[in-house]
Amino acid sequence: DAGVIQSPRHEVTEMGQEVTLRCKPISGHDYLFWYRQTMMRGLELLIYFNNNVPIDDSGMPEDRFSAKMPNASFSTLKIQPSEPRDSAVYFCASSSFPGREQYFGPGTRLTVT
């Protein structure tokens, strides 16, 4: 299996622009997670899906953030409008079962200027 795939790997954008991050989970994994990693706050869970349905989005920082999973093999995390404080590495991860290990993608390094 190719593992969790994320795109783009790097994104540089200007404040106020819309940013869309993409993720393809491992085939057969029913759970998909979005995390944000920063020096100040470490790794934070933003939202997770089970069978394409958002289960818990309590970690989404603001209404500017939204996530969708239109099918089992694709998810997006959108930030609109972006702000400099959104600069971070965003990871997507998937797992097969509750309590199982999560497999992480390579991350998207977002820089908002």
Added chain:
Amino acid sequence: AQKVTQAQTEISVVEKEDVTLDCVYETRDTTYYLFWYKQPPSGELVFLIRRNSFDEQNEISGRYSWNFQKSTSSFNFTITASQVVDSAVYFCALSPNSGGYQKVTFGTGTKLQVIP
């Protein structure tokens, strides 16, 4: 509330030395999972081990070993005969039953530098 504490922010060792990374967790759940992940300089997080709260057996995998002690809420990770390739940030994580096992809380990580 769930909490994972990795008190060691950075550790430097000389190659071939043994090193232990500490992890202390807090949860009111009686059922939970504990994990260790490795984040090498390339950036991706790599799963190392998963432990069920009911299983306190220590585990060894090659140069890696883990010591789980429920009485002290600790899940420490030891690397024996460290190598330069072990240089990375290591994260301990907690996955409690109350979050459906899906709401994972990560520690702040311990950065390990192995000097040749």
